[in-house]
Amino acid sequence: MAASTQPPLLEVKNLRIEFPTRRGTLVAVDDVSFDIAEGEVLGVVGESGAGKSLTGASIIGLLEPPGRIAGGEVYLAGRRIDNLPYEKMRQVRGREIGMVFQDPLTSLNPLYSVGSQLVETIRTHTDMSESAAQQRAIDLLGEVGIPSPKIRINQYPHQFSGGMRQRVVIALALCVNPKLIIADEPTTALDVSIQAQIIDLLKRLCRDHGAAVMLITHDMGVIAETANRVAVMYAGRLAEIGPVGQVIKNAKHPYTHGLMGSIPKLAHATERLVQIEGTMPRLTEIPNGCAFNPRCPKVFARCMVERPDLTPVDSSQISCWLYDKTMERTGSHG
Amino acid sequence: MAEAVQRRPSHDGVPLLRARGLAKYFDVSPPFVTRALQGAGRSILRAVDGIDFEIETGKTFSLVGESGCGKSTVARLIVGLYEPTKGHVEFDGQDMAGLTTRKAMEPVRRRMQMIFQDPFASLNPRWRVADIVAEPIRTHRIIEDGREVLHRVGELLELVRLSPRDGEKFPHEFSGGQRQRISIARALASNPEFLVCDEPTSALDVSVQAQILNLMKDLQRELSLTYLFISHDLAVVYHISDYVGVMYLGRLVEWAPAEALFHNPQHPYTRMLLDAIPDLDMSGRPRQAVAGEVPSPIHPPSGCHFHPRCPFANDRCRSEVPKSLPRTGGQVACHAVEENRIPETGKA
Ligand SMILES: Nc1ncnc2c1ncn2[C@@H]1O[C@H](COP(=O)(O)OP(=O)(O)OP(=O)(O)O)[C@@H](O)[C@H]1O
Ligand SMILES: Nc1ncnc2c1ncn2[C@@H]1O[C@H](COP(=O)(O)OP(=O)(O)OP(=O)(O)O)[C@@H](O)[C@H]1O
Ligand code: SF4
Ligand code: SF4
Ligand SMILES: [Mg+2]
Numbered sequence: 001m002a003a004s005t006q007p008p009l010l011e012v013k014n015l016r017i018e019f020p021t022r023r024g025t026l027v028a029v030d031d032v033s034f035d036i037a038e039g040e041v042l043g044v045v046g047e048s049g050a051g052k053s054l055t056g057a058s059i060i061g062l063l064e065p066p067g068r069i070a071g072g073e074v075y076l077a078g079r080r081i082d083n084l085p086y087e088k089m090r091q092v093r094g095r096e097i098g099m100v101f102q103d104p105l106t107s108l109n110p111l112y113s114v115g116s117q118l119v120e121t122i123r124t125h126t127d128m129s130e131s132a133a134q135q136r137a138i139d140l141l142g143e144v145g146i147p148s149p150k151i152r153i154n155q156y157p158h159q160f161s162g163g164m165r166q167r168v169v170i171a172l173a174l175c176v177n178p179k180l181i182i183a184d185e186p187t188t189a190l191d192v193s194i195q196a197q198i199i200d201l202l203k204r205l206c207r208d209h210g211a212a213v214m215l216i217t218h219d220m221g222v223i224a225e226t227a228n229r230v231a232v233m234y235a236g237r238l239a240e241i242g243p244v245g246q247v248i249k250n251a252k253h254p255y256t257h258g259l260m261g262s263i264p265k266l267a268h269a270t271e272r273l274v275q276i277e278g279t280m281p282r283l284t285e286i287p288n289g290c291a292f293n294p295r296c297p298k299v300f301a302r303c304m305v306e307r308p309d310l311t312p313v314d315s316s317q318i319s320c321w322l323y324d325k326t327m328e329r330t331g332s333h334g
Numbered sequence: 335m336a337e338a339v340q341r342r343p344s345h346d347g348v349p350l351l352r353a354r355g356l357a358k359y360f361d362v363s364p365p366f367v368t369r370a371l372q373g374a375g376r377s378i379l380r381a382v383d384g385i386d387f388e389i390e391t392g393k394t395f396s397l398v399g400e401s402g403c404g405k406s407t408v409a410r411l412i413v414g415l416y417e418p419t420k421g422h423v424e425f426d427g428q429d430m431a432g433l434t435t436r437k438a439m440e441p442v443r444r445r446m447q448m449i450f451q452d453p454f455a456s457l458n459p460r461w462r463v464a465d466i467v468a469e470p471i472r473t474h475r476i477i478e479d480g481r482e483v484l485h486r487v488g489e490l491l492e493l494v495r496l497s498p499r500d501g502e503k504f505p506h507e508f509s510g511g512q513r514q515r516i517s518i519a520r521a522l523a524s525n526p527e528f529l530v531c532d533e534p535t536s537a538l539d540v541s542v543q544a545q546i547l548n549l550m551k552d553l554q555r556e557l558s559l560t561y562l563f564i565s566h567d568l569a570v571v572y573h574i575s576d577y578v579g580v581m582y583l584g585r586l587v588e589w590a591p592a593e594a595l596f597h598n599p600q601h602p603y604t605r606m607l608l609d610a611i612p613d614l615d616m617s618g619r620p621r622q623a624v625a626g627e628v629p630s631p632i633h634p635p636s637g638c639h640f641h642p643r644c645p646f647a648n649d650r651c652r653s654e655v656p657k658s659l660p661r662t663g664g665q666v667a668c669h670a671v672e673e674n675r676i677p678e679t680g681k682a
């Protein structure tokens with residue numbers, strides 16, 4: 001990536017999301033920066049409440065008030081999109097960024113046939129004729145693995161199983177060949193067998209369409225199968241971001257390390273799982289210094305007062321004072 | 335703990351729990367008027383369709399399978415929340431169907447407890463934690479004296495690694511994992527020997543899940559508990575279980591010791607499930623694409639329910655229900671396995 005002169009497809013710079021409340025401002029996402037290249041899948045993992053969905057929603061301009069972007073910038077193919085007026089952003093959302101959410105029922109209208117929803121979306125964002133859009137809809141259903149798409153296209157969402165509905169939602173997100181797909185827990189509500197089918201589908205789509213995917217999930221197994229790189233979020237901040245093999249097999253940040261050890265594995269039986277004591281702090285109780293310090297087995301004095309920034313370590317970036325190269329030289333922060 | 339003396343150890347060799355031909359059917363027909371107008375018949379959903387298994391004292395038996403295969407229904411049958419349509423449950427050698435009065439049921443009830451998936455819904459938000467945990471002690475009149483009840487509640491909270499002072503608080507003051515600890519403390523209050531755990535960690539983050547799974551294993555050792563554990567997460571099941579049963583559309587298609595089931599799966603459905611697990615170790619293991627989805631349980635496929643998705647299906651599979659036969663220390667219900675026409679998996 002470093003060698004390429006083109007800007008990355010998606011660039012998020014120092015994103016900060018706040019919720020004003022009566023008792024003061026809550027910072028839900030704080031100084032988050034990452035990018036995604038064309039055709040790349042970036043997995044975003046982290047415990048519930050870490051800020052994964054808010055990050056995704058703010059990229060597509062769907063952050064719900066009172067939540068607001070309080071700082072930072074978002075660029076899509078070099079163009080700044082976080083400050084676009086509503087109508088402009090709506091077009092970006094339809095044409096350039098597709099979305100897949102956890103619950104397929106919220107994305108599909110129960111009153112309209114699957115086909116008419118696909119055709120309507122295609123026609124809103126392209127100048128295809130009715131019949132061309134119809135054909136495209138049938139092709140898309142076939143592509144996401146719905147058997148006999150010509151018949152199925154006339155059916156309603158309730159006539160589809162959960163896994164098929166999720167595939168229809170993916171078809172809907174793909175309608176207009178978006179450059180970026182943001183998938184927020186697309187497999188969480190599904191059984192493993194269907195989950196495996198959706199994972200295969202997402203991978204194939206990246207390969208065949210060159211789309212970039214931001215895949216939000218708390219399932220490390222799904223990430224291992226699908227992602228090229230992984231971002232690990234903790235209490236609204238990035239703890240670690242790097243190539244998938246690096247993060248999963250050779251986690252550097254103490255949080256990622258604990259997280260990986262706490263997952264039961266099939267390959268080797270263990271009597272006890274690694275346990276990270278305690279829970280992630282609430283937004284109102286984020287400690288000073290490193291947000292992970294109350295739970296960290298490696299905590300030392302500096303962690304209690306100074307907040308670590310992301311710094312490159314091998315091919316990853318880590319925000320942890322253990323990896324601070326300036327420490328022994330100057331003792332100052334980088 | 336003084337209560338421990340009351341506990342009668344099970345006779346050696348007699349399983350603590352035994353399900354025999356256990357079945358639960360639900361009538362899901364449309365209302366009579368609709369049926370009459372449309373000329374439609376009754377629809378019967380066979381949520382659990384005749385299953386047999388045993389659980390030895392001190393062991394963990396787990397049920398796995400995709401959504402809707404009947405796992406929770408089995409759990410409810412076992413603890414007596416549902417009446418079986420057919421078959422029966424034996425607890426410590428005693429047929430539960432014979433316990434018709436409340437009084438007869440009481441001694442068995444307090445020996446088995448259930449833990450549910452949702453630690454948010456299963457705790458009364460208006461009660462203090464101490465009262466929630468004390469409830470089984472009071473209903474079963476295990477301890478009468480108020481001060482002693484509180485003392486026991488403190489002990490139970492410590493058992494699940496909470497503080498006795500947490501008894502003063504309300505459920506909303508706790509995180510998901512802490513609430514699940516409270517449910518476990520409550521379940522342990524009547525000194526049960528047997529716990530039915532229906533997806534106890536599915537609503538929790540992996541880090542919190544690890545805390546609860548470790549706690550459950552510790553408690554099992556400390557209190558010689560027997561578990562029926564239900565989950566759709568196969569890695570969790572592998573971690574916690576001694577024996578594992580695989581359900582498909584209301585039937586138990588295979589059960590075996592955990593090692594055998596995960597490393598030498600026999601039934602084609604078990605193999606498919608294992609193949610579908612994302613490869614966390616990134617070993618690049620080759621795998622078979624997963625075909626199809628679970629059919630409707632109201633009109634399940636004839637013969638072996640799995641035949642539309644099974645790569646080994648033949649005519650016999652389409653017409654004849656396979657019998658459960660002994661295999662690898664457990665049992666398998668599959669014609670192809672019986673006929674030895676499936677290649678060994680060579681896993682492990
Ligand atoms: N409207 C709101 N007001 C106040 N805080 C909010 C609001 N919406 C979200 N938050 C907080 O922002 C934080 C991040 O939420 P987010 O939904 O992004 O988490 P997540 O990582 O997607 O978690 P999950 O895995 O549970 O989906 C949480 O602590 C949440 O409580
Ligand atoms: N009270 C009921 N009335 C009618 N049908 C029911 C009832 N309870 C369960 N069922 C049906 O019985 C079948 C088995 O349900 P059950 O809840 O036991 O499945 P499960 O294996 O626990 O699934 P999950 O993994 O989704 O929890 C399902 O088809 C379900 O819809
Ligand atoms: S900065 Fe300190 S507290 Fe934070 S993860 Fe690193 S060692 Fe632990
Ligand atoms: S009985 Fe037949 S259809 Fe059923 S699992 Fe065995 S081979 Fe497949
Ligand atoms: Mg979320």
Ligand SMILES: [Mg+2]
Nearest residue numbers: 405406407532
């Ligand atoms: Mg269930």
